[in-house]
Amino acid sequence: MNYDVIFIGSGHANNHGARLLAAAGKKVAMIEADKLGGVCTNYGCDAKILLDGPFEYLDGLNNYQDLGLRADVQIDWTKLMNHKRKTLAGFQTVMEPMFQNLGIDIIKGRGIIVDVHTVAVGDQHYTADYIVIGTGARNAKLNIPGQEFTQGSTEFLDLDALPEHMIVIGAGIIGMEFASMALLAGKKVTFFEYADRPLLAYPEKYVKKIVAKFEAQGAVFHFGQAVAKVEKADKGFRVATQAGLEVTGDFVLDATGRVANVENLGLENLGIEASPRGIKVDEHMRTAVPNIYASGDVVDKTIPKLTPTAEFESNYIGRDILNPEGPAIAYPVIPNLVFTLPRIGQVGVTIDEAKTHPEQYKLVEIPWGEQHDWVNNHERDAELALIFDKEDYLVGAAAISSQVGTWLDWLTQIIEKKMTAQELNSMVMAFPTQTYVLWSTVTSLLKAQ
Known part of the structure; x- marks a missing residue:
């Protein structure tokens, strides 16, 4: 074989596993038909957050208008867009040498699976023990006139x-x-x-x-x-x-919506089941062909199709290739966030689930902005919901606030590790911060020890 593993696609669904395997001494290649780093890096998440930044500041300023703040702020979209393009272009100049320095070969072009061990790129054929498909998804198009x-x-x-x-x-x-x-x-x-x-x-x-x-x-x-x-x-x-x-x-x-990029990969010739929802995989992220995996947004799954989810799956596939007899993939609780202004986010058990099953869960809803205006950047409409099981372990949370991303990243650890009040009280938080207030609030409601 030319390689131990060939990855089709270079986004988060693939490059984390590629790096893990290269570090373990495997001979690895990534095939990329577009820009290195995939959709998130070049056309999605990174572009969005670069453009979103000044709007987030403007929205925060607007929260203080009732206190007399008058800020005539204008966002120059053209300059902002030029900054985005320059920043993302910079990623391309460093990514290829970074991957190559890690021992990963970059093959430019569109990869098509010819047989269970062979991928064609143009007239060239490359062979590998394992193939990983991480071709992502694209914007859906309504099938309508115009x-x-x-x-x-x-x-x-x-x-x-x-x-x-x-x-x-x-x-x-x-x-x-x-x-x-x-x-x-x-x-x-x-x-x-x-x-x-x-x-x-x-x-x-x-x-x-x-x-x-x-x-x-x-x-x-x-x-x-x-x-x-x-x-x-x-x-x-x-x-x-x-x-x-x-x-x-x-x-x-x-x-x-979005549809998975499953066309023109050669899947139908190998009996690999796929649809616009994605590729069918088993509990080890393997397709119907055991040495061919799929990862990220191209997978048909109920787990949220998010960049960190793709990264988690990519690392898992790397470990599974190193240890094929290892455990099935086990997803942790996954926070997900909508980058509106303000943000909306949730993790674990939802508010609707808690209300539907009061015999299983305790829902605590907090008018956060009203109670904590002194430390909340005058974001009066902010709200937080905490969901506990009958043993008082935190099992879910939801919120609306500009700070939701930070809150959820912190609360996710408490849920995943089943932390108690005693464990949280062994820490000291910076003061006065929103995370300090969140820490003290959750500690008072959690299982004691």
Whole structure:
């Protein structure tokens, strides 16, 4: 064999496992048809958080308007976009030598699996004991007339200028996150959503707060509406629903979901089951062909398709290749976050689950912003929910706040490690900080020891 392991794709779903195996002395190659690092690094998460930063500061400033703060802040999207492009371009200059210094060969081109041990890239064939598929996912496209006039997240995150009126089809994570930025920049946003509310997987109480804030900023929501077509108009594009509603804007974002990149990989010739949801794998992340694995967003799974999930799976696959008789994959609790302004996030048992099963869980809801304004950056609408089991172990949490990411990263450890109040009291927190207040709050409610 040319290699011990060939990875198809170089994103988080693959490169962590590749590094682990290279460090263990395995001969490893990664095949990449686009930019090194995959979608998250080049077209998704990293681009989003680079652009989101100044909007987060602006939103924080706005919290103090009732105390007399008057800040005339303007975000120069063009300069911000140039900063994003320069930063991400810098990643490309360092990633290839970094991988090569770790002993990983980079093969440029599209990989197609020819047989159980062979991957073709153009006219070249490469063989390996193991193959790992980490080709990710892409923006979905509604199958409607005029779909060629719609754009996805990749296009929005590389716009030279923000649209004056953005029409968003789908009020899910991507649509709501991008709208947060556009609205704070003073742009108009119109939503068409087939469901009766946005962000169905997240606490309705928190989502209603986001909707109310968006509407106060000028957003218009049309729920229960199925888009029938998009057509070119005199100025921009006209979106029409099946019910006959029509709206014209200058940018149409199709935010109706993502589909797995499973086409043209040679899977059907090997009997590997795949669909737009992804590739079927077993509890070891192996496909129907035991020496071929799949990882990350290309996998058909109920576990959230997140960058840290892909990284976790990639590291697991590396260990499984080193020890094929090892344990099945066991996912920890996984926090997930919506980067609206403010953020919404949750981890573990949800609020709805706790309310549905009061015999199993205790739900503690805290009006965080009202109780802790002294340390909460005057974020009056912030809320926190803590969910405990009958033994008073923390098993879930949800929140709406600009600080949710920090809170959840900390609370996830308490849930995963089944920590007690005695264990938390063995620590000392910095004061005065929000995490100190969170620490003292959780300690008072947890199982004692």
